[in-house]
Amino acid sequence: MTMARPGGRTARVRAAVVRAVGDALVEHGLAGVDLADVARRAGVGKTTVYRRWGTVAAAVAELVDDMVETSVPRAATGDLESDLRANAELVRSTLADPRQGRLLTALIGAARADERTAAALRRFYDARVREWEPCVAEAVSRGELPAGTDPAEVVRAVSAPLYYRLLTHGELPTEAARDRAVAAALAAARAGVYVV
Structure with missing residues (x-):
């Protein structure tokens, strides 16, 4: 169950702190995030930040939860290949974005060191996958993929x-890499590789 987020000043403080946490992560990684610095960056009192979040892990988890809430909804084209390409392009453009790509890389690194961050990041990726599952399920129902395919x-x-190349080689994903990823996933799905 998702709780409604408060409005007014509370919402402004939350947004400023979330942005400041993201900026600090991008610049310094998890080890360099300091709540006093976050408060300064956000233009709010340290007491507010410490009272509301208490720990860096809690503030990072709030950042990831915000990412879940503000993620772009899936495009529904009615064509599996087009849907998968739209998904791959969203991933590619996010990872290639100077801030977002660095932020996700920092969060993945932070998740290795902190279980609360890891849990929040799993919620983010689970939500993103759930958002796109219907395009695969619809393709199964249209007979484009074998019955039992795991969306x-x-x-x-x-x-x-796309993530692999970024995380292992520091290479920003290209449009060619996007297209290869879609073609490979589609070919494997049609061949029944993902039937459970």
Whole structure:
């Protein structure tokens, strides 16, 4: 159950702190995030930040939860290849974005060191996969993919190669990499690789 977010000053403080946490993560990684610095960056009192979040892990989790809430909804084209390409392009453009790509890389690194961050990041990726699962399920119902195809696995197969190149080689995903990821996931799905 998602709680409604407060409005007014509370919403402004939350937004400023979330942005400041993201900026600090991008610049310094998890080890360099300091709540006093976050308060300064956000233009709010340290007491407010410490009272509301208490720990860096809580503030980072809030950042990730905000990412879940503000993620772009899936495009529904009615064509599996087009839907998967739209998903891959969203991933590619996010990872290639100077701030967002660095932020996600920092969050993935932070998740290795902090279980609360890891749990928040899992919620983010689970929400993103759930958002895109219907395009695969609809393709199964249209007979484009074998019955029993796991929609989540197909969606993950599209984005995994884009993340892999960024995380292992520091290479921003290209449009060619996007297209290869879509073609590979689609071919594997049609061949029944993701049937459970």
